[in-house]
Amino acid sequence: MTSLMIKEDSSFDRTFVxxxxxxxxxxxxxLQVKDVLTDASIAAIPRAGDDIAGLINLxxxxxxxxxxxxxxxxxxxxxxxxxxxLVMKATLETADACALLVDKVGEVMSVEPHQIKPxxxxxxxxxxxMVNGVIVSGEEMIVVIDAAAILRMNEGHEIAA
Amino acid sequence: MLSxxxxxxxxxxxxxxxxxxxxxxxxxxxxxxxxxxxxxxxxKLLPLVxxxxxxxxxxxxxxxxxxACVIICNAGSQEFGLIVDRIFDTEEIVVKPVxxxxxxxxxxxxxxxxxxxxxxxxxxxxGIGKGMKLQREEAKTPxxxxxxxxxxxxxxxxxxxxxxxNEIPKAVPLEVVSRLEEIEPEDIETTGSGYVVQxxxxxxxxxxxxxxxxxxxxxxxxxxxxxFEYDNVVIGLIIEEIIDVYHAAYQVEHHSEQxxxxxxxxxxNKVTELIDVSQIIMHYVPKPKMAPSAQRLKLLFIEDSxxxxxxxxxxxxxxxxxxxxxxxxxxxxxxxxxxxxxxxLIVSDIEMPVMDxxxxxxxxxxxxxxxxxxxxxFSSTLDEGRIKQAQTxxxxxxxxxxxxxxxxxxxxxxxxxxxxxxxxxxx
Numbered sequence: 001m002t003s004l005m006i007k008e009d010s011s012f013d014r015t016f017v018x019x020x021x022x023x024x025x026x027x028x029x030x031l032q033v034k035d036v037l038t039d040a041s042i043a044a045i046p047r048a049g050d051d052i053a054g055l056i057n058l059x060x061x062x063x064x065x066x067x068x069x070x071x072x073x074x075x076x077x078x079x080x081x082x083x084x085x086l087v088m089k090a091t092l093e094t095a096d097a098c099a100l101l102v103d104k105v106g107e108v109m110s111v112e113p114h115q116i117k118p119x120x121x122x123x124x125x126x127x128x129x130m131v132n133g134v135i136v137s138g139e140e141m142i143v144v145i146d147a148a149a150i151l152r153m154n155e156g157h158e159i160a161a
Numbered sequence: 162m163l164s165x166x167x168x169x170x171x172x173x174x175x176x177x178x179x180x181x182x183x184x185x186x187x188x189x190x191x192x193x194x195x196x197x198x199x200x201x202x203x204x205k206l207l208p209l210v211x212x213x214x215x216x217x218x219x220x221x222x223x224x225x226x227x228x229a230c231v232i233i234c235n236a237g238s239q240e241f242g243l244i245v246d247r248i249f250d251t252e253e254i255v256v257k258p259v260x261x262x263x264x265x266x267x268x269x270x271x272x273x274x275x276x277x278x279x280x281x282x283x284x285x286x287x288g289i290g291k292g293m294k295l296q297r298e299e300a301k302t303p304x305x306x307x308x309x310x311x312x313x314x315x316x317x318x319x320x321x322x323x324x325x326x327n328e329i330p331k332a333v334p335l336e337v338v339s340r341l342e343e344i345e346p347e348d349i350e351t352t353g354s355g356y357v358v359q360x361x362x363x364x365x366x367x368x369x370x371x372x373x374x375x376x377x378x379x380x381x382x383x384x385x386x387x388x389f390e391y392d393n394v395v396i397g398l399i400i401e402e403i404i405d406v407y408h409a410a411y412q413v414e415h416h417s418e419q420x421x422x423x424x425x426x427x428x429x430n431k432v433t434e435l436i437d438v439s440q441i442i443m444h445y446v447p448k449p450k451m452a453p454s455a456q457r458l459k460l461l462f463i464e465d466s467x468x469x470x471x472x473x474x475x476x477x478x479x480x481x482x483x484x485x486x487x488x489x490x491x492x493x494x495x496x497x498x499x500x501x502x503x504x505x506l507i508v509s510d511i512e513m514p515v516m517d518x519x520x521x522x523x524x525x526x527x528x529x530x531x532x533x534x535x536x537x538x539f540s541s542t543l544d545e546g547r548i549k550q551a552q553t554x555x556x557x558x559x560x561x562x563x564x565x566x567x568x569x570x571x572x573x574x575x576x577x578x579x580x581x582x583x584x585x586x587x588x
Contacts, residue, residue: 043280044168046216048263055272055280062272062280064260098260 014113018106018142019086021069025142027135032147035087036105053101063087064098071150073126088147098151111135116144162249166218171273171283172232174251179233200231200242209242215268215289234286241290256283267291318411318468322404322428325370330433334468335406337438339390342397343383358397365397368441370421391442411467439475457483458576463493463509463518480569490516494524503530506575511540511547522554535575539568
């Protein structure tokens with residue numbers, strides 16, 4: 001995979017951070033990611049709903065960790081031995097910062113627009129809302145996720161206690 | 162700081178009344194009634210909550226029961242015990258609000274970062290109590306000390322009895338007393354209209370019943386005062402000494418010329434003068450100005466607490482209403498049927514014996530004359546359920562009992578609307 005080279009004219013819209021959940025590779029726009037953490041210790045919150053993996057202490061701030069697997073509709077795998085976290089930027093829509101739980105964080109890659117293909121239609125409905133496209137890179141199919149959509153989906157989540 | 166199912170949590174100390182260790186069971190015992198654990202502690206029966214269950218964690222194992230502890234908390238007026246695995250020490254922490262995604266969980270009141278960097282959740286006893294659906298007991302046992310402030314039992318009211326310069330004991334309903342203060346003479350300042358003391362950035366206006374304040378203040382001795390707070394005005398009534406707090410039925414015989422005295426009642430076999438707090442306060446509270454109306458509007462005031470009626474009705478009369486009172490819903494309906502002319506407004510409490518506010522208004526609205534009458538509810542507790550119910554009855558507003566200015570504001574709006582309607586009918 002090509003590594004990121006910052007050029008004056010490079011469009012950051014097409015620069016992504018990749019992350020792995022199991023064997024599947026995902027990509028998130030680099031602009032939406034604030035931080036990458038490895039080896040975080042996550043405090044579990046009983047009764048908080050399965051989409052929330054817990055809380056972490058990020059330099060004195062308490063950040064909510066969302067389980068990306070759950071958001072995409074897959075059953076939660078028990079926490080990988082050393083989970084990694086992508087800390088997302090807080091936007092105007094999402095009031096507090098939050099982090100996404102993934103198994104492993106890959107590299108940062110920059111792609112040409114033509115490499116992003118539209119989503120195949122047979123993907124489950126949940127994915128349709130959150131996935132912007134698929135990048136074909138060599139042998140791999142990398143699913144491009146719209147982080148804002150995931151965060152939005154969670155905010156409105158009403159869980160009966 | 163406590164532990165449940167291996168996870169650490171925090172519980173605010175302010176909610177904790179007592180801590181008990183399960184192992185040390187001389188003073189109390191845990192029984193089950195109908196499969197629900199109950200704690201018997203010094204003559205009281207308290208519901209017990211297995212917090213592990215509320216949180217969906219593994220129940221306390223047998224081995225852990227040795228170390229288990231019970232934390233007695235109170236949530237509002239309800240006391241109950243929480244069973245937890247272990248208790249650590251107390252710590253001072255900085256409470257951070259939970260993130261928006263977690264706001265709906267009422268078992269937590271916040272979260273925090275400990276000194277060692279761990280993030281832990283702060284439990285909310287009220288939320289946990291709700292989780293186990295604790296029901297408020299209607300019948301209170303005599304030992305329950307909470308009856309001090311409740312006057313719904315047999316019309317007994319708590320009175321604070323004190324003496325001023327002469328020997329006749331005086332009383333004031335404890336409900337209206339904010340606190341007692343002892344004031345140093347150096348702290349007393351004069352304003353154009355009287356004497357004041359500054360406290361916590363607010364001014365306490367000094368008042369006295371029989372002697373002029375100037376005389377009492379000039380003695381050079383520290384002054385004892387009963388503090389009343391009302392609509393952002395704080396009044397300190399200068400007294401000689403506090404006698405005690407007595408409970409008695411609110412049975413007042415009216416014969417007094419002084420405007421601050423409502424009458425006499427007998428407390429502990431002594432004739433005691435009952436002070437009309439609203440009169441004292443009205444000297445200092447700016448008079449509410451209602452839109453002048455051609456006729457005095459007839460207002461029906463439904464409220465079961467005689468104390469509260471005595472406090473609010475004079476203010477309403479002063480505002481220009483012709484007020485009729487009823488002690489509860491049924492009485493109000495009877496009054497309505499007896500009255501020749503129709504009432505223009507209703508202000509009603511919600512919780513009352515015999516017939517409560519909601520039922521009464523529901524019945525009233527079936528009568529032709531009262532179908533559209535403006536109704537304002539007030540209550541000591543305003544929750545969503547109540548507000549929704551008030552809305553279904555087409556109430557104009559729902560005000561908190563202590564919020565007199567708000568009540569007057571809402572009534573002002575009603576008056577304006579009624580006047581507008583009257584003008585429209587004429588025109």
